[in-house]
Amino acid sequence: xxxxxxxxxxxxxxxxxxxxxxxxxxxxxxxxxxxxxxxxxxxxxxxxxxxxxxxxxxxxxxxxxxxxxxxxxxxxxxxxxxxxxxxxxxxxxxxxxxxxxxxxxxxxxxxxxxxxxxxxxxxxxxxxxxxxxxxxxxxxxxxxxxxxxxxxxxxxxxxxxxxxxxxxxxxxxxxxxxxxxxxxxxxxxxxxxxxxxxxxxxxxxxxxxxxxxxxxxxxxxxxxxxxxxxxxxxxxxxxxxxxxxxxxxxxxxxxxxxxxxxxxxxxxxxxxxxxxxxxxxxxxxxxxxxxxxxxxxxxxxxxxxxxxxxxxxxxxxxxxxxxxxxxxxxxxxxxxxxxxxxxxxxxxxxxxxxxxxxxxxxxxxxxxxxxxxxxxxxxxxxxxxxxxxxxxxxxxxxxxxxxxxxxxxxxxxxxxxxxxxxxxxxxxxxxxxxxxxxxxxxxxxxxxxxxxxxxxxxxxxxxxxxxxxxxxxx
Numbered sequence: 001x002x003x004x005x006x007x008x009x010x011x012x013x014x015x016x017x018x019x020x021x022x023x024x025x026x027x028x029x030x031x032x033x034x035x036x037x038x039x040x041x042x043x044x045x046x047x048x049x050x051x052x053x054x055x056x057x058x059x060x061x062x063x064x065x066x067x068x069x070x071x072x073x074x075x076x077x078x079x080x081x082x083x084x085x086x087x088x089x090x091x092x093x094x095x096x097x098x099x100x101x102x103x104x105x106x107x108x109x110x111x112x113x114x115x116x117x118x119x120x121x122x123x124x125x126x127x128x129x130x131x132x133x134x135x136x137x138x139x140x141x142x143x144x145x146x147x148x149x150x151x152x153x154x155x156x157x158x159x160x161x162x163x164x165x166x167x168x169x170x171x172x173x174x175x176x177x178x179x180x181x182x183x184x185x186x187x188x189x190x191x192x193x194x195x196x197x198x199x200x201x202x203x204x205x206x207x208x209x210x211x212x213x214x215x216x217x218x219x220x221x222x223x224x225x226x227x228x229x230x231x232x233x234x235x236x237x238x239x240x241x242x243x244x245x246x247x248x249x250x251x252x253x254x255x256x257x258x259x260x261x262x263x264x265x266x267x268x269x270x271x272x273x274x275x276x277x278x279x280x281x282x283x284x285x286x287x288x289x290x291x292x293x294x295x296x297x298x299x300x301x302x303x304x305x306x307x308x309x310x311x312x313x314x315x316x317x318x319x320x321x322x323x324x325x326x327x328x329x330x331x332x333x334x335x336x337x338x339x340x341x342x343x344x345x346x347x348x349x350x351x352x353x354x355x356x357x358x359x360x361x362x363x364x365x366x367x368x369x370x371x372x373x374x375x376x377x378x379x380x381x382x383x384x385x386x387x388x389x390x391x392x393x394x395x396x397x398x399x400x401x402x403x404x405x406x407x408x409x410x411x412x413x414x415x416x417x418x419x420x421x422x423x424x425x426x427x428x429x430x431x432x433x434x435x436x437x438x439x440x441x442x443x444x445x446x447x448x449x450x451x452x453x454x455x456x457x458x459x460x461x462x463x464x465x466x467x468x469x470x471x472x473x474x
Contacts (some may be wrong), residue, residue, distance in 0.1 A: 018206035063193050065248040066184040069177055070201030072245030076147060076170055078205040078239045078332065079212065082325055084150070084163060087110075087231050091156035107160050112166040119175045119414070132183075132255045137174040140246055143169025147239040151232035179414040182402050183256045190399035191351050195343025203336035208241040208327060213325075282406075283413075289404055293417070296397055299359050299456035302449045303393060305428030306365070306386060323376045328385035336382050339391030354458050358393035363453045367387070368401045368446040414435040428452060 059067070092103060120289045122135055146166035152158060185193045212234035219230035283290050365385050372378055405413040428449065436445030 007085055055059045056339075059193065059196070062184050062252055062254075063189075065252045066177075066180060067193065067197045067200055068245045070197035071204030072242045073143075073170055073174065073177075074201035074205035075238050075241045076143070076166070078209045078235065078328075080163075080167070082209070082328055083212065083216070083231065083234060088156065088159060090228075091154075091159055095156050097156065103160070107164050108167065111164045111171065113173070114168055114437045115171045119172070122172075130174055133250065135255055136173055136180070136253075139169045139172030139176065141169070142166075142237045143173060144243055146265065147168075147235055147242065151230075151235040161341060174412055175417075177249075178398050178402075178417070180253060180255075181399065183254065187403050188347075188401055190394055191346040192343040192400035194402075195346070195392065195395040198395040199336045199339035199343075201340065202332045202387075202391055202473050204245070206332050209329075210236055212237055216422065257292045288464045291459050292401070292404065295456045295459035295463065296401070296417075297456075298452045298459070299355075299362070299393070300397065301428040302362055302366070302452040302456070303390065305432055305449050305452075306362070306369075319376050319379050323379065327380050330380065331387040331390075333382045334387030335391040339395055342392030342396060346399075350462075351396050351403070352460065355393060355400065356395050356457065358389045358396075359453055359457050359460065361385075361389045362393075363450055363457075366446060366450045366453065369445045370450075 043213055089101075097103070143166050149162045150166065152162075154162065181190060181194060214231045215234060215237070216227060218232070219225045220227055223230075225233075283293070342354060342358075348419050365382065368378075368385065369382055373382055401414075401417055431448050431452070432445040435448040436442050439445070
């Protein structure tokens, strides 16, 4: 990435790639008092199509279009992993600032906290008939428009503010998208469909990413554009890709599980906070559910921490930034078949055992990173290992959770699921940073991630697997 780095201090041609990215691998009991559980008018026909698909390995129309959104939004995820932080750093340097790690981290933390606070509330309202798709479109539209707005000539403060809006739009849409899974397929196919979503998302995201990287490197000589202009154009390309693969889902989605009719919308909004308290009490009474949520909190914390800290760790070891970006692409391609394979293995061995296998694998990955990662070769091995298990554990967590929650309150429950995922993203990085600061040894900081995985494994072992019973009931 030399040509971008070389432009870092040129006022006439602001740089887009100063330091390394901040992340490597990115690339989640019905009750009588809950209201009227409605069934969409075309639910019977939709269910028949899903049941027919369940007898084969082929996906039906709705399942395919649900998977396509993972292909669309993953392009922005990958761009924000490798390109956007680098461009933001160039803006900071132009303004006389230099600490991209803390600045970018604060922006991500604020965006995560906003989503974590909003989602249970909005999720409760979205469980009303017809509201889920409206909230999804609202957050998706916000993310796409903000992604396009990032191409404007903005200062670093304005750029980070717009980027935060795009991040909120993405993560907000994903909460509703995850809950759409229960309306798209049956319990026995959730693992496979969810895994294909992550798998195709990984490989699909590389197409616009490679195009954007090629434009950034070759655009100045091929088109006479500045590196900055090429980088801004990559934001628009990503937004267009994101939109193109979202339209099929918007045009075909039907909410088949809900707790109120549209006529009761006012009462539903008024009772949202009461419903949230009720849902929290229901979770606390459902031991298998809350034990899984605690386990999920700890192991997804570890997964997210490895994602966000691996590049910083590799940079401290002196690994070249080009090697880091190439390793990122390798991770995406490895994650594609492995995520799909994980869905098939879950059908044979069960969803929870495969999640536990991934947690154990991550324990090994953490030990490898702490004790053996010293050069670019080991970093490539780390990228491949993470790619083998990252998509699988994320996909199966999403589908397993969908099996053990009440379908009529899916958005509300996925809102709590999102709180656990977002707050975990904050805690893990703090533990690594604090351990490294106290001991002065980054390897011990990385090793501290293993404690989180060990706690998660204990809760998974103790938790009674209720997914099989839920599948039978469904």
